[in-house]
Amino acid sequence: MDYKNLIINGRSVRDFKETPVEKSIQEQIESYISGSKKLVPALDLDLVFYENSLVYERLQGVAGYKGFMIKAPLYLFLFSEEGDHDIENAGYVGERAVLKARDLGVDSCWVTFKSSDEVKAKLGLQTKKKLLGIIALGYEEAGHDKTVQGATKIGDSISRSKIDIVPEKSERVDLEEIVYLDKWGIPAGIDVLEERALFDAFSFARMAPSALNKQPWKFIIDGGRVILCINNEDYSGSYENRIDAGIAMLYFGIVLDITMFDSKWSFDGLNKEDYGVPSDYTIVGYCSI
Numbered sequence: 001m002d003y004k005n006l007i008i009n010g011r012s013v014r015d016f017k018e019t020p021v022e023k024s025i026q027e028q029i030e031s032y033i034s035g036s037k038k039l040v041p042a043l044d045l046d047l048v049f050y051e052n053s054l055v056y057e058r059l060q061g062v063a064g065y066k067g068f069m070i071k072a073p074l075y076l077f078l079f080s081e082e083g084d085h086d087i088e089n090a091g092y093v094g095e096r097a098v099l100k101a102r103d104l105g106v107d108s109c110w111v112t113f114k115s116s117d118e119v120k121a122k123l124g125l126q127t128k129k130k131l132l133g134i135i136a137l138g139y140e141e142a143g144h145d146k147t148v149q150g151a152t153k154i155g156d157s158i159s160r161s162k163i164d165i166v167p168e169k170s171e172r173v174d175l176e177e178i179v180y181l182d183k184w185g186i187p188a189g190i191d192v193l194e195e196r197a198l199f200d201a202f203s204f205a206r207m208a209p210s211a212l213n214k215q216p217w218k219f220i221i222d223g224g225r226v227i228l229c230i231n232n233e234d235y236s237g238s239y240e241n242r243i244d245a246g247i248a249m250l251y252f253g254i255v256l257d258i259t260m261f262d263s264k265w266s267f268d269g270l271n272k273e274d275y276g277v278p279s280d281y282t283i284v285g286y287c288s289i
């Protein structure tokens with residue numbers, strides 16, 4: 001799969017034709033994911049597709065920005081056993097499914113929600129596993145090329161009236177603002193990234209989608225480690241930021257996997273004080289390089 005091109009040419013699609021997504025495509029996504037790397041391989045994570053239009057009706061007010069559910073012919077639900085870094089793992093695996101779907105010509109958009117139990121109750125789902133992700137899938141309705149605008153400001157509220165029609169992917173912050181060298185706040189600079197053969201990996205990590213396009217990530221290069229920090233005081237309680245973290249880990253790791261070596265993210269043992277990380281950011285983990 002040409003991951004780089006799929007990332008470069010990707011964006012969220014929110015208006016879908018009614019055309020169903022063929023069963024064979026669902027099977028190909030499922031089998032691709034079952035043979036792919038996971039962030040936390042020990043966690044049992046199930047991918048379940050729902051074609052039922054009742055999903056859209058029943059999740060109105062319960063899922064989507066401000067409760068505006070996205071109408072799609074197909075939804076991919078991610079159910080996981082609970083465990084350390086389960087949400088990051090769902091972000092990592094779910095976004096790989098997004099890339100595989102794109103490879104097969106299928107458009108998509110992550111759909112946020114507040115409570116796994118509430119969604120399960122609305123749909124009458126009995127599984128004991130926790131719902132950790134919803135992704136809308138389908139074929140874009142031509143002429144409905146929508147991208148969330150004005151969503152970069154933290155705390156900005158998104159409603160349908162704020163979704164303007166623009167032809168391109170939502171904006172991303174500059175690389176200089178998100179990659180630090182040794183300590184928080186010291187920009188790594190493009191030359192250093194090129195010298196260390198990391199420019200590509202960070203350029204792709206920067207393109208990761210995030211809830212409300214908040215782009216909550218910062219990276220610190222510390223010798224042989226790249227540390228991922230996420231903006232959130234209460235990281236453990238935050239669903240969206242942890243999905244965002246998992247997606248950024250996938251994008252960074254994918255580039256290392258195809259250009260350098262098998263990437264691996266680790267989670268424990270780093271102290272934020274050692275790197276001057278401010279109180280509103282949390283160290284999620286690090287990738288050895």
Ligand SMILES: Cc1cc2nc3c(=O)[nH]c(=O)nc-3n(C[C@H](O)[C@H](O)[C@H](O)COP(=O)(O)O)c2cc1C
Binds near residue numbers: 063170
């Ligand atoms: C965890 C997560 C949840 C999201 N939830 C929603 C949602 O409920 N509704 C929506 O319209 N877009 C949602 N999005 C899509 C983001 O708004 C979108 O990825 C971001 O604005 C960047 O735009 P792009 O994907 O087109 O590059 C979500 C994205 C992520 C990663």
